[in-house]
Amino acid sequence: MDSRHLHHFVALAETLHFGRAAARMNMSQPPFSRQISSIEKSLGVKLFERNSRNVTLTTAGEHFLHDSKAILAQFDAACRDVQLVANGMKGELKLGFMMHVANRVVPTLVRLYSEQRPDVRLILEERTPVDINEMLLEGALDAAITFAPLSAQHLRTISLTTDRLRLIVSAEHRLAGVESIRPSDLAGESLIAAPSHVAPTLRDAITGYCAAGGVPARFVLEPWLQHTIVRLVEEGLGIALIPEALCSETGPKVVSKPIVDSPEFEVALCAPLASRNPTVATLFDIAKAKRALFERR
Amino acid sequence: MDSRHLHHFVALAETLHFGRAAARMNMSQPPFSRQISSIEKSLGVKLFERNSRNVTLTTAGEHFLHDSKAILAQFDAACRDVQLVANGMKGELKLGFMMHVANRVVPTLVRLYSEQRPDVRLILEERTPVDINEMLLEGALDAAITFAPLSAQHLRTISLTTDRLRLIVSAEHRLAGVESIRPSDLAGESLIAAPSHVAPTLRDAITGYCAAGGVPARFVLEPWLQHTIVRLVEEGLGIALIPEALCSETGPKVVSKPIVDSPEFEVALCAPLASRNPTVATLFDIAKAKRALFERR
DNA sequence: CCATTCTATGCTCTCAAGGTATCGGTACTG
DNA sequence: CAGTACCGATACCTTGAGAGCATAGAATGG
Structure with a gap:
């Protein structure tokens, strides 16, 4: 029994006529008759009641017709789907990101992608930079x-875009009134930043910026999440240098200030070169075509 | 593409080794390799990434594996089911009945049948006797x-059983005190009975009984349902001869009386001789084996 | 660099499956 | 009632898809 037999069976069940069913299968009636009886033999079940004048389905045949149609439909769907998957039109795409640098980029990219590939299920994973690198290597992210x-x-x-550092301080802080910040302004201040094993790029940028001004960076608190950093600054527990993209979301009790000669860091879309997931290509196509939408305003 | 190809594909996807997969399919490796590439060619999709050292599924292949397993499982299930249906172990059985003669018989038979054939869906159709006969002829009932x-x-x-007529009258009726009824007692009474085109057997039995006593039957009301008849008698609008089996369900305002020499009528399980539904046989087997359970007490 | 392992390919052969002709049975028709 | 048309089953022949064998070619490990 294989699926071609099912096609034969369905053809006969729908026409109830050996000759016409055989024609529909592009074959002559005698071998078609043999096919039908071989199906019945292999199942051990009589599917048709027949004599030289008419053909009818048995009760078992009626049930089998229902099942057969379902199977054939599923078969067709599977063959169509596998091609869609291979073309990247369908499937899954695991996308990792850091919201604190991508709060504008991710929603835009996701929207554009979903419009173009509605049948690809986007699985979004918000992680720390170090986690993301590891997951890309392991293949846990596409x-x-x-x-x-x-x-x-x-x-x-x-x-996709570049970002730069900006200082945030509590509204009562002595630097709240300063127009723009230089490294020397940070002397003696208590800094808040994510630890190096969470966001090395940011951490290095901050340390480097202080060092450039001859000021040693003094970190008093090291939470993992950028939003936590903002809250701690809000409470007056220290000051912080955070990505500019995040500053629009701080509350009224926090003031942000541009800093002179801020280091810039690139935010990029990355995927393993060895990636076998065909849905990834479109993501890069969109990133390239719509690059303007992601640039810093 | 047919289902044997799916088996080959699944074998390779699960072993990731051409030689072992071929062995599982009881064939040698070279033709097996050709089968796999013919699948890929006919789908136009690369399902495996392979070199002489190792074999891996592509993303498309992973999806296709999932679908293929589902299809093969459904295929197996369909082949098993069609045999169950042919043996009457599974399927549907449309059973018609008249509750007013079968209020004890039907539940018992249904229970026994469901215990023995849990996978057969019993479709119960309560109809009038004439409808039932027609539906049996048309094949609308099994x-x-x-x-x-x-x-x-x-x-x-x-x-299955026999039933006989019994008189029901309102508690205030002059016959309510009589011990047992003879045809002559019915002279001049207003009778209530279902019309002939609904329940000819009952109607004929009633008419015949009156005629045997030399009393013309005078029908004043002719509802279709036996329960309606009981309600009308309860309201004092007439008297009725109804199947004994129904009398246990009358309320306190109605009195039932045995009648002398009541005609008896058989209640039987019927099915078209030409019935092709294999579930019917078991119904008759049960009816025969458990006949004692259906007999009038 | 050789041995080993694994997939791909070339060649041969066989049998499953298709085609043609025809039989046997049934219903319609004049 | 004979004749005809139609339909499914059977007999026989034919062919090509697919199986096996031998082996090439590529990659890895010692």
């Missing part, structure tokens, strides 16, 4: 929006 | 519990 990596020989990378 | 038909050459019939 792509990610993160800081442009330094060593990218195993990654395909396309730059 | 079997029915009804009055034993007079002409049964096209029906298989097995007697």
